[in-house]
Structure formats: C-alpha cells, structure tokens
Amino acid sequence: MADADTEMDTDTDDADHRPSSLVRRAEEVEYEEVSAAEGLRKGVLVSDADGAPHFAIRRFTLAPGAEVPRHTNEVEHEQYVLAGEYVVGLGDEEVTVAAGDALLIPAGTVHWYRNESDEEGAFLCAVPNGDDAIELVDGSDD
Helix, strand or coil: CCCCCCCCCCCCCHHHCCCCCCCCCHHHCCEEECCCCCCEEEEEEECHHHCCCCEEEEEEEECCCCEEEEEEECCCEEEEEEECEEEEEECCEEEEEECCCEEEECCCCCEEEECCCCCCEEEEEEEECCCCCEEECCCCCC
C-alpha cells in the first residue's frame, strides 16, 4: 500500500491516454474568495488541470450571514452539502438545505444562496470541465 505522503503513479501505457490517479490532501487545497459574493470561498479539489477528463469537483464554504446573488451558469451543477444549514434559491422557490442533502441545478437555472445561521456552510460542487459563463440576474422583481 502506498504511503500517505507518496504520489501514486498508476500511469498505463501512453496509448491508453488514461489519466493518472490523484490523492489531494485537505491541507493541499488552496481556497480563494469568490469576487461576486462576500463570504463565499472556493477550493478546487480535482479538475482538468489534474488530468480529470470530464468533471471538476470544488469545495465551497459559505460564512455566516453570507449571500450569493441570483445568477445563472451555462453548465449544470451537482452539489452535496457537507456542513451547516443554509437557504438555496432555485428558480421561484427557496429551500433550506443541510448536511447530507444533494442538489441538481440544471444549466440556465436562476439560483442563489443565503446563510442565515451562525455556522459556516460547506458543499461540494461538481461541474463539467470547460468554460462556464456566469450571469448575474436582477432580483428586484421580488
């Protein structure tokens, strides 16, 4: 069995064009503030930069009191709530989600987030690799 600090090399014959295996430790993930939403931070766990051919997995944290504005994305999102409890807006409805809940946000769906609790929320978000256009949506018609 490989030592936890040893990079696993499972390359196959170059003709197979398969990606190498990857283990990224939690302490190796770098987080950055998301400019469109104060209190939202993103860490990329696995992406095409790591050789993942189809999907990227990111981990987001949502600080207490943080709000992510209404927006759409060109790509679908699959999300899994890791910690906390927060409100997610999906189209015309709002739902409260908590650890263990999963979401599918289809491409083009207006969505937003609001953490009304005193605890940080956290979720995994899987998206297809490639470009994604994010468009902020005016929510003044509420």
